[in-house]
Amino acid sequence: MFRILVSDAISEEGLAPLRKSEQIEIVQKKVTEAEDRLHEFDALLVRSATKVTEELLSKMPNLKIIGRAGVGVDNIDVEAATKRGIVVINAPNGNTVSAAEHTFAMMAALVRHIPQAHVSVKSREWNRSAFVGTELQGKHLGIIGFGRIGSEVAKRARAFGMIVHVYDPFLTKERAEKLGVSIHTLDEVLACSDIITVHTPLTKETKGLLGEKNLAKTKKGVYLINCARGGIIDEKALIPFLQSGHVAGVALDVFEQEPPGDHPLFAFDNVIVTPHLGASTVEAQLNVATQVAEEVLQFLEGKPVTSSINLPTLSKDVYEKIQAFYNLAKKMGMIASQYMNIPVQELSVTYAGTVADLETTYITRSLLAGFLRPRVASTVNEVNAAMIAKERGITYGEKFSDETHGYANCISLTVQGENKTFTIKGTHIPNYGDRIVHFDGFTIDFAPEGHLLYIQHQDRPGMIGKVGNILGEHQVNIATMQVGRQQAGGKAIMMLSLDKPIDDALLQKLTEIEDIETAKRVEV
Numbered sequence: 001m002f003r004i005l006v007s008d009a010i011s012e013e014g015l016a017p018l019r020k021s022e023q024i025e026i027v028q029k030k031v032t033e034a035e036d037r038l039h040e041f042d043a044l045l046v047r048s049a050t051k052v053t054e055e056l057l058s059k060m061p062n063l064k065i066i067g068r069a070g071v072g073v074d075n076i077d078v079e080a081a082t083k084r085g086i087v088v089i090n091a092p093n094g095n096t097v098s099a100a101e102h103t104f105a106m107m108a109a110l111v112r113h114i115p116q117a118h119v120s121v122k123s124r125e126w127n128r129s130a131f132v133g134t135e136l137q138g139k140h141l142g143i144i145g146f147g148r149i150g151s152e153v154a155k156r157a158r159a160f161g162m163i164v165h166v167y168d169p170f171l172t173k174e175r176a177e178k179l180g181v182s183i184h185t186l187d188e189v190l191a192c193s194d195i196i197t198v199h200t201p202l203t204k205e206t207k208g209l210l211g212e213k214n215l216a217k218t219k220k221g222v223y224l225i226n227c228a229r230g231g232i233i234d235e236k237a238l239i240p241f242l243q244s245g246h247v248a249g250v251a252l253d254v255f256e257q258e259p260p261g262d263h264p265l266f267a268f269d270n271v272i273v274t275p276h277l278g279a280s281t282v283e284a285q286l287n288v289a290t291q292v293a294e295e296v297l298q299f300l301e302g303k304p305v306t307s308s309i310n311l312p313t314l315s316k317d318v319y320e321k322i323q324a325f326y327n328l329a330k331k332m333g334m335i336a337s338q339y340m341n342i343p344v345q346e347l348s349v350t351y352a353g354t355v356a357d358l359e360t361t362y363i364t365r366s367l368l369a370g371f372l373r374p375r376v377a378s379t380v381n382e383v384n385a386a387m388i389a390k391e392r393g394i395t396y397g398e399k400f401s402d403e404t405h406g407y408a409n410c411i412s413l414t415v416q417g418e419n420k421t422f423t424i425k426g427t428h429i430p431n432y433g434d435r436i437v438h439f440d441g442f443t444i445d446f447a448p449e450g451h452l453l454y455i456q457h458q459d460r461p462g463m464i465g466k467v468g469n470i471l472g473e474h475q476v477n478i479a480t481m482q483v484g485r486q487q488a489g490g491k492a493i494m495m496l497s498l499d500k501p502i503d504d505a506l507l508q509k510l511t512e513i514e515d516i517e518t519a520k521r522v523e524v
């Protein structure tokens with residue numbers, strides 16, 4: 001059974017595909033109400049209200065995937081999740097239009113004083129002269145952060161006859177041209193805009209982006225809108241600018257603390273607010289819930305997720321192409337790790353032939369996870385492999401080569417350890433399987449599967465018989481055996497595949513055979 005905790009209000013209709021599966025149990029409760037069952041859940045679905053902290057994750061040892069039914073993941077400790085090998089996904093475009101429309105609703109409300117006028121009329125007043133507004137047409141709109149929502153806001157602004165100015169340090173010239181905007185510096189946008197709206201994520205760089213210093217660079221009488229994340233506009237810094245009238249009005253959908261409680265900005269009539277409603281439409285909620293539900297189903301079926309925050313994203317097509325190499329690389333990593341059972345500093349992976357044209361980042365992550373698995377007590381997978389390697393001082397890199405050793409594809413892994421370097425090469429043969437074709441200096445051909453026994457010895461007559469006898473005496477059946485040697489009478493190897501694993505005592509007996517130099521177990 002795959003258990004999902006849905007801890008925020010997520011569209012029931014969007015979750016319907018999950019309910020169809022008999023393998024899935026869905027529990028809809030706040031985290032605080034599900035304390036006694038937290039350890040059971042495989043998946044956690046949230047919006048912005050649930051704070052997915054390191055502490056919460058430590059209570060959820062079974063958790064494999066966190067789905068954010070929305071865009072911003074600042075309520076999720078992604079680093080802590082990554083460390084634990086938990087995939088974090090979001091629904092990046094399901095609420096874009098709703099958030100852009102809400103921004104526009106706030107803009108219109110701000111310059112036409114709609115909320116204030118509404119309250120006044122409902123208080124039985126009829127004071128038309130108190131609510132004279134300004135038109136949007138012809139006004140300069142500064143958009144800070146020109147991603148999905150920022151660009152949708154721009155489209156609507158143009159329809160209203162506004163002049164759009166954009167600041168986004170990551171926006172390429174090509175994309176700006178395609179979207180029909182010119183890129184400006186932040187100072188230019190601050191200086192020329194009648195209205196400024198922010199649409200960035202909350203990051204170290206954007207926290208307090210509109211603070212005391214930058215607010216002072218804005219036009220007198222500017223209007224400000226934040227429908228992105230609380231804190232991009234510094235709430236405290238706004239107060240003197242509102243008091244002096246430099247800022248004519250502010251619209252906030254989001255707050256540094258949510259809920260904001262008794263906020264000092266609420267004292268200003270020209271500050272209008274909504275309770276984080278940008279994505280709160282029937283359409284957006286259906287979209288984001290559907291997206292997240294589909295991703296969780298994909299994940300459950302072992303297929304790649306397409307909008308992960310902490311994994312390279314793969315389309316289904318690409319995943320199908322790389323899957324064979326992904327499995328081969330993982331096995332190669334596992335074999336190398338057990339064979340080189342000493343501290344290692346560096347892994348170098350070389351791709352040749354057809355595999356070199358694929359999305360190798362993902363394959364390398366799989367290899368790294370396979371390598372770390374026998375060495376790490378906690379869960380290690382492609383989500384946290386890079387982080388764990390870094391923590392352990394293991395560097396890794398990818399290379400590409402034309403040397404396929406006669407195969408259509410070849411993955412080569414070289415492991416650099418203290419005083420020893422080890423190389424293993426593998427290939428995937430369609431409709432046949434994975435083969436290891438080179439092992440520590442020897443050309444060989446074996447399937448990387450099951451209980452393997454590696455023996456290095458001097459090439460003498462009768463060695464195979466001696467090994468076979470001892471294994472036979474201990475009721476260990478040999479499934480397959482491959483041999484390789486550097487030259488007749490020189491160093492030679494055997495790679496045996498056994499029907500069951502062997503214990504330390506038997507391994508010791510094998511190493512005591514004359515002319516056997518090494519015997520090692522490898523489990524794949």
Ligand SMILES: NC(=O)C1=CN([C@@H]2O[C@H](COP(=O)(O)OP(=O)(O)OC[C@H]3O[C@@H](n4cnc5c(N)ncnc54)[C@H](O)[C@@H]3O)[C@@H](O)[C@H]2O)C=CC1
Pocket residue numbers: 070071072073092095096099144145146147148149150167168169170171199200201202203205206227228229253254276277278279280
């Ligand atoms: N109020 C609400 O209910 C909703 C809020 N949001 C929030 O809106 C914001 C924007 O969302 P999307 O457009 O979907 O994200 P996005 O990722 O498509 O766009 C963000 C843009 O900000 C830019 N950016 C990053 N750092 C910047 C910096 N230092 N200065 C200027 N630009 C910078 C990026 O280059 C990117 O183009 C996010 O914070 C998201 O969480 C999203 C949906 C609903």
Ligand SMILES: O=C(O)C(=O)COP(=O)(O)O
Pocket residue numbers: 047048049069070071072073095276277278279280
């Ligand atoms: O998607 C986002 O980033 C949002 O801010 C929407 O938040 P919500 O899902 O409405 O809590």
